[in-house]
Amino acid sequence: MFNKTFKLGNRIIGDENPTFIIAEIGINHEGNPTKCMEMIESAARAGADSIKLQTLPANENYLPGTESNDIFSKGWIDIETTAKAFELARELGVEPMTTCGDLITLFKVDKLKPVAHKISSGLITHEPLIDEASKLGKPLIVSTGMTKINSAKKAAKIILENKNYDACFLKCTSLYPAPLKDLNLKGILELKKILKAPIGFSDHSIGIDASYLSVAMGANIIEKHYSYDTSRKGFDHQISVNEKGLSELVQNIRKAEIILGNNTMEISEAQSYMSKCNLRKIVARKEIKKGEFLNLDNVGFMRTLPSVEGLSPAYWRKIKGYATKRNFSKYEIITESDLKK
Structure with missing residues (x-):
């Protein structure tokens, strides 16, 4: 060969x-x-x-x-x-x-x-x-x-x-x-x-x-x-x-x-930064009271500032129906630690 x-x-x-x-x-x-x-x-x-x-x-x-x-x-x-x-x-x-x-x-x-x-x-x-x-x-x-x-x-x-x-x-x-x-x-x-x-x-x-x-x-x-x-x-x-x-x-x-390029599917640092700028995160689209269950009426998927950490919409199917541990104001980022099954 x-x-x-x-x-x-x-x-x-x-x-x-x-x-x-x-x-x-x-x-x-x-x-x-x-x-x-x-x-x-x-x-x-x-x-x-x-x-x-x-x-x-x-x-x-x-x-x-x-x-x-x-x-x-x-x-x-x-x-x-x-x-x-x-x-x-x-x-x-x-x-x-x-x-x-x-x-x-x-x-x-x-x-x-x-x-x-x-x-x-x-x-x-x-x-x-x-x-x-x-x-x-x-x-x-x-x-x-x-x-x-x-x-x-x-x-x-x-x-x-x-x-x-x-x-x-x-x-x-x-x-x-x-x-x-x-x-x-x-x-x-x-x-x-x-x-x-x-x-x-x-x-x-x-x-x-x-x-x-x-x-x-x-x-x-x-x-x-x-x-x-x-x-x-x-x-x-x-x-x-x-x-x-x-x-x-x-x-x-x-x-x-x-x-x-090459045959890998890695993304560059510039692309990684763009993902932080553009990919959506899970937020409260209205005020949510402590103990309320998450649903598509009170949750939104929005672009935030790049520095803001939050959950990807990819988590939605996992946390859908979870209850909140605290109150959320409109547009506030929702994190997994704020929720309970």
Whole structure:
């Protein structure tokens, strides 16, 4: 069984902990190392907990002549540049990771000590990759957007067989952009039941609403594509957020966490004071003589000053019909010691 919580760097992943926010740079740097470094810096300013790249050598991952081979040939940054990117991220307090699609690159990247290994939706059936990645002693983050639940179950089984108990699976809809009607955020709850692991959300929709709403469904990790210019054509720019959008997303997620609170029903000190101010107490609604019996004609249930101690209306069924031991003036508080059966 997977651990309910685990660490990514100094952050704890799991329920009752802050949502871990990944800025998915991917190849939106378009193969420009300088732009990549600038994007890491801006993601850190926006409040991301992590940045994620895509380290996918085109000729190791996509057949020549395919659209993906063309795109990733243009968007490639080498291992040396990736190492520098990871180093910069750590200096800025942001945890680095990347997606690898082939074993040669996986082992090279592992030497750079990423905070986790990411398995994308398109790699969830790449069982040799999952098998080897889960043996490397690092947490795995696995997206689930392109297949039915059985693929996620099989991936989970492989990871657990390798005695790796730190993994988070991301609910994902692998459409670009993903229509809101297809996001099915309630699936996060179902994945938690089925996989018995931390669950997150990889957001391919336009805007940020789905990301912060997923927190209410229990998402432990949010992954959102990140761009320096969302108006640019190609790559993943148009399903991404820029620095301003990421900053707004981070703020909304943190606000959502405050609003959601925890799973207890305790009330705050402020609420406790309000209860003293507002909850009713049992009082004499008219003069009551000694020896008279309490009834709904001579008793009222009224709001008093906060400092006044008295019986709650919840006591009424217990003291109804009791006799008074003394006289009461109108509006006087009635206490149990003033009564007899």
